[in-house]
Amino acid sequence: MARASILRRTIATPLILSALLLGFALIAWASGSRPFNQTVIDIFLQVILVVGLYTFIGNSGVISFGHIAFACLGGYVAAWTTIKPMMKGIAMPGLPDWLMQMEIPYWAAALAGGAFAAFWALVFGAVLMRLSGIAASIATFAMLAMVNAIYSNWSSVTAATSSVVGIPIVRSIWPYLIAAILAVFVAWAFSVSRFGLALRAAREEPTAAAASGVNIPRVRLIAFVISGAIMGAGGALYAHSIGIVTPDTFYLGLTFTTLSMLVVGGMGSLSGAVLGVLILSSLIQVLRWLEAGVQVGTGTFALPGGVQEIALGAVMILILMFRPAGIMGNSELTGRRARAEKPGEPGHA
Amino acid sequence: MQVVFDALSLGSLYALGALGIALIFGVMRLVNFAHGDVIAFCVFALLWPSVDAVAIVFAGNLPWFLLIPFTLAVGAGLSVLSEALVFRRFRRANPATMMIASFALGFVIRYFLLMLFSSRPKSISLLPGLSQPVEILGARIPLLQVITILVTLAVLVGLTAFLRRTRFGLEMRAAAENFTMARMLGVRANRVIMGAFALSGALAGAIALILGSQTGTANIMMGASVMLMAFIATVIGGMGSLAGAVIAGFALGAVATVMQVVLPPDARAFRDAFVYGAVILVLIFRPQGLLAARGTKERV
Numbered sequence: 001m002a003r004a005s006i007l008r009r010t011i012a013t014p015l016i017l018s019a020l021l022l023g024f025a026l027i028a029w030a031s032g033s034r035p036f037n038q039t040v041i042d043i044f045l046q047v048i049l050v051v052g053l054y055t056f057i058g059n060s061g062v063i064s065f066g067h068i069a070f071a072c073l074g075g076y077v078a079a080w081t082t083i084k085p086m087m088k089g090i091a092m093p094g095l096p097d098w099l100m101q102m103e104i105p106y107w108a109a110a111l112a113g114g115a116f117a118a119f120w121a122l123v124f125g126a127v128l129m130r131l132s133g134i135a136a137s138i139a140t141f142a143m144l145a146m147v148n149a150i151y152s153n154w155s156s157v158t159a160a161t162s163s164v165v166g167i168p169i170v171r172s173i174w175p176y177l178i179a180a181i182l183a184v185f186v187a188w189a190f191s192v193s194r195f196g197l198a199l200r201a202a203r204e205e206p207t208a209a210a211a212s213g214v215n216i217p218r219v220r221l222i223a224f225v226i227s228g229a230i231m232g233a234g235g236a237l238y239a240h241s242i243g244i245v246t247p248d249t250f251y252l253g254l255t256f257t258t259l260s261m262l263v264v265g266g267m268g269s270l271s272g273a274v275l276g277v278l279i280l281s282s283l284i285q286v287l288r289w290l291e292a293g294v295q296v297g298t299g300t301f302a303l304p305g306g307v308q309e310i311a312l313g314a315v316m317i318l319i320l321m322f323r324p325a326g327i328m329g330n331s332e333l334t335g336r337r338a339r340a341e342k343p344g345e346p347g348h349a
Numbered sequence: 350m351q352v353v354f355d356a357l358s359l360g361s362l363y364a365l366g367a368l369g370i371a372l373i374f375g376v377m378r379l380v381n382f383a384h385g386d387v388i389a390f391c392v393f394a395l396l397w398p399s400v401d402a403v404a405i406v407f408a409g410n411l412p413w414f415l416l417i418p419f420t421l422a423v424g425a426g427l428s429v430l431s432e433a434l435v436f437r438r439f440r441r442a443n444p445a446t447m448m449i450a451s452f453a454l455g456f457v458i459r460y461f462l463l464m465l466f467s468s469r470p471k472s473i474s475l476l477p478g479l480s481q482p483v484e485i486l487g488a489r490i491p492l493l494q495v496i497t498i499l500v501t502l503a504v505l506v507g508l509t510a511f512l513r514r515t516r517f518g519l520e521m522r523a524a525a526e527n528f529t530m531a532r533m534l535g536v537r538a539n540r541v542i543m544g545a546f547a548l549s550g551a552l553a554g555a556i557a558l559i560l561g562s563q564t565g566t567a568n569i570m571m572g573a574s575v576m577l578m579a580f581i582a583t584v585i586g587g588m589g590s591l592a593g594a595v596i597a598g599f600a601l602g603a604v605a606t607v608m609q610v611v612l613p614p615d616a617r618a619f620r621d622a623f624v625y626g627a628v629i630l631v632l633i634f635r636p637q638g639l640l641a642a643r644g645t646k647e648r649v
Contacts, residue, residue: 061445063445063448063449065452127629127630127633128629130633131632131633133444133445134380134444134445134448134584134588135584135588135632137380137445137448138380138580138581138584139584139628139629139632141577141580142577142581142625142628142629143625143629145577145621145625146621146622146625146626149619149621149622149625150619150622153618153619153622154618154619252573256452256453256456259449259452260453263449306460306461306463306464307460307464308460309456309457309459309460309463310456310457310460310461310464312453312456313453313454313456313457313460314453314457316449316450316453317435317450317453317454317457320439320442320446320449320450320453321438321439321450324442324446
């Protein structure tokens with residue numbers, strides 16, 4: 001009974017967010033412009049990645065700097081499984097034979113990427129989830145550096161630091177839209193599930209939660225694996241959107257962008273994760289446009305390169321200063337007025 | 350012999366970095382991700398802004414007795430500035446928030462450098478006299494390595510003396526132990542924190558000089574790898590414990606160097622991956638670090 005009511009009370013959030021994403025997709029589809037199409041695809045990819053981050057960070061309260069490593073794993077799975085065997089033989093001669101011959105459609109590659117990343121999340125997580133607080137954050141950073149070091153040096157399988165080209169590019173926005181909506185629903189389902197609720201309890205009051213029988217490392221591990229799977233699938237789709245992968249695509253830069261989106265939107269809120277992406281992506285887009293140069297009167301006005309990241313960093317610091325919980329704080333978009341804030345009623349998932 | 354010196358000089362670098370991070374963590378529980386970018390900034394402060402591949406050396410042409418104080422001052426200045434502008438507002442925030450803020454600040458500094466200098470690595474020759482080899486105990490060691498080790502030892506001795514003998518050092522240690530209590534007893538919080546940032550920045554400047562003359566290149570990413578190892582050293586050493594940070598720094602340097610020698614050639618490229626793996630293992634068995642600092646244990 002309680003289960004059904006919690007579902008009913010919170011289902012509005014993923015529905016509203018999906019509608020929002022669908023709206024973006026429709027605008028892109030209606031405008032029919034190629035660059036805009038690509039922008040919207042980028043936004044959907046960021047949504048997948050940031051929602052993946054949220055699934056772990058938002059629910060557990062442990063900051064992870066390492067999740068982009070899972071996107072890296074997923075991205076390379078896409079490269080291993082979808083590039084034409086002939087090209088693979090040249091770029092990555094060290095692949096085992098069965099992988100060398102494999103050529104699967106992009107959606108299967110995304111699933112495989114997710115599964116591969118989830119597997120490694122399970123392996124790393126079994127070790128890392130016993131840590132907490134700052135030690136855990138730094139250990140995830142070490143994990144990111146480790147994955148990056150391996151993928152940047154294992155030339156026979158990952159072509160080292162040179163880019164792997166020839167991944168079939170998917171230009172239609174619909175697969176990305178579906179994946180983003182799926183990610184939102186998975187994240188929502190997790191956070192209202194028994195494990196999600198236990199994990200949130202552990203985030204707020206670790207001692208009380210542990211005393212009430214929550215096995216904190218275990219629920220954290222579950223969140224870590226699910227978010228790893230989302231990141232892996234997101235990474236694979238990322239590879240399909242641009243057609244190439246390099247280890248440095250999935251390193252500090254992407255970590256920084258996705259983390260800042262989550263922080264700006266609000267770490268503890270799924271709506272915050274999605275809104276953070278939409279807001280910061282728009283900002284990035286405007287800055288990129290300014291960096292490329294704008295015709296003002298007779299001359300062109302262009303910002304020097306790098307301003308984009310600087311502005312992003314500044315926005316992030318300002319938000320942290322004045323609204324440390326992010327734009328959404330801990331609340332969600334529910335389609336109802338914020339009457340739910342009254343004491344006694346459990347917060348929305 | 351060569352191996353010992355390699356290990357010591359790499360360890361010195363990590364130890365200096367770890368010290369810079371541990372100092373700040375000790376007084377305000379801030380994990381300063383911007384530290385690596387302060388290092389890069391110090392190197393670039395010696396150059397004139399340009400996007401050419403060949404660096405236009407500017408302050409780098411100063412004679413060494415001016416060059417060294419200049420770099421240290423740049424590091425200290427930038428570090429104090431970041432405290433005054435950014436971290437002061439986060440005094441009461443929780444450590445996770447501060448950590449993300451410093452991560453963002455580091456990115457701002459890095460891309461500021463990118464804007465002025467472009468992302469291409471530049472070659473510079475800094476203190477070229479130091480690359481000549483010297484003969485010690487039958488091994489040919491670059492003079493720079495010897496100096497690195499000596500400088501680190503000098504810094505450690507100096508810092509210990511400073512922390513143990515001077516009033517300011519005493520205040521800093523008191524603040525690291527129990528910040529609220531120290532304030533109640535009349536330690537000025539802002540001064541102590543400023544001091545910690547200045548010291549940490551100066552240490553970043555020292556690392557910048559060593560790295561710059563060692564590698565002969567300036568790269569906006571150059572601080573990142575040292576910083577990561579330095580972080581790991583602070584965590585392994587026990588957050589906030591200065592002695593632990595130094596020991597762990599040297600230990601990491603030793604492990605990395607030994608792995609370089611012991612690992613089969615095929616696996617050598619993955620040295621760093623092995624080091625990170627070893628670190629994760631250490632953390633599992635001793636999550637508080639080797640020497641846990643007092644007062645960092647979470648209380649219920």
